[in-house]
Amino acid sequence: MTERASLSQKISAIAESATLKVDAKAKALKAEGRPVISYAAGEPDFATPAHVVDAARAALDDPANFRYSPAAGLPALKKAIVDKTLRDSGLAVEPNQVVVTNGGKQAVYQAFQVILNPGDEVLLPSPYWTTYPEAIQLADGAPVAVFAGADQDYKVTVDQLEAARTEKTKALVFVSPSNPTGSVYTPEETERIARWALEHGVWILTDEIYQNLTYDGMRAVSIVEAVPEVAGQTILLNGVAKTYAMTGWRVGWMVGPAPAMKAAANLQSHLTSNVNNIAQHAAIAALTGPQDAAEEFREAFDRRRTLMVDELSKIDGVNVPVPKGAFYVYPDVRGLLGREWKGRRIETTLELADLILDEVEVAVVPGEAFGPSGYLRLSYALGDDQLLEGIRRLQALFA
Structure with a gap:
């Protein structure tokens, strides 16, 4: 590519969304038949409330x-x-x-x-x-x-x-x-x-x-x-x-x-x-419209939040502040770094996230996507069974 035909420096400097990148990788592995559990995307697993979908359907009748x-x-x-x-x-x-x-x-x-x-x-x-x-x-x-x-x-x-x-x-x-x-x-x-x-x-x-x-x-x-x-x-x-x-x-x-x-x-x-x-x-x-479904979603997130915090806290080296909102936990995992896991010396949470995906097929987002290394983001906007299964895999990996 010639200098005149080169791309914008500003746009070329943009980093790909780390959360979407991890989620896309997890979905690609799932498409291959791998039993990947992803905590990467900040996306509720619920269906949009029925009355909202009905309103969209009705709007299609108005030219x-x-x-x-x-x-x-x-x-x-x-x-x-x-x-x-x-x-x-x-x-x-x-x-x-x-x-x-x-x-x-x-x-x-x-x-x-x-x-x-x-x-x-x-x-x-x-x-x-x-x-x-x-x-x-x-x-x-x-x-x-x-x-x-x-x-x-x-x-x-x-x-x-x-x-x-x-x-x-x-x-x-x-x-x-x-x-x-x-x-x-x-x-x-x-x-x-x-x-x-x-x-x-x-x-x-x-x-x-x-x-x-x-x-x-x-x-x-x-x-x-x-x-x-x-x-x-x-x-x-x-x-x-x-x-x-x-x-x-x-x-x-x-x-x-x-x-x-x-x-x-x-x-x-x-x-x-x-x-x-x-x-x-x-x-x-x-x-x-009615807010019943939104409240049901919130109550489900609350239940999952408690479950995730309780179970992650059982892993030695993981400190989990209790979140009061949204649908993420952000554990401090510096206690897992500087150690050898499955024959690999792990120094950063980038390396830790790769290890977790490779060894137990669980997708998490490393702290480097949000600031300093040493942390992981896990979304609890996924089904209860998968949420618990993924944490069980983490507990086994870091036992």
Whole structure:
């Protein structure tokens, strides 16, 4: 390939999604007939609620849905999002402060594109979801990781954020409940971080896609509810994928100050235009219809969470903080490193994840995908029998 015909350096530098890569490898092995159990994907194993599917089916009977619709979202869906934002995040907004996107990832991408200029720094609490640093860099920003380990329940402090802040700091990513750790900030912790951001004029991008999946009586208090004054410098990211088992429907959204959302809508008008109309009608049904199925999903996740934590904790060398939200556990497995397993010296969790897949056909995501080595992410969004069988294999491997 000639220099003139070479590919974009920016796009060539993007790393493949580590979680999707591991999940794809696991699915390929399954297709070969291998009995692989995968804890890799953050995808509920439940069917989308029937009333949601019925709404999509009914939408197919209306020819209006076969045409272009407003790039920023159907008015009825934006109204449903306005109501949800008030109900769950404690923030009153207008429809012009909402942009409906093709899944949560597009909302993340557009949020950084809207607020960042070249060289702006974004404080990124670590462990972090694998897409955040890539989306920041695609907007010519610089991710600045701020690590909090298992001893802190994977939650950063204001002191850590202040130590990382520079004159170039433009934004903070705040995620509670967290992917990959399942940690949930307390209302007091959330308020302290919000007031710090307010004091220093730092934008907040808060990913709330797991806000309805919390346990042990914990509630994920939105940062804009904790300190309402910070709403003028906050973009909320959300979607129907996790709560309603709708990952493949690709409906997310962003909520924020009207000027920022106008800019995001302008970008989207050129990038993708409107989200699929049928999927938008399904999302309306999810947000406004019965919530019984969503609660059943949450209760099942809670049961699986307890099972996974209890069983993983039986493995010597594995420390498992109890997650309070989402559907992941993030064990500290440094006690398994620097040792020989099945004739192989294992120094990193990349090597550990390969060993686990090779020896017992269990797919996990290594900590390097989310920050430092020494940790694994396991999703408990899979059937109870498979969940237990996979952990039994791990217990046997590390006995």
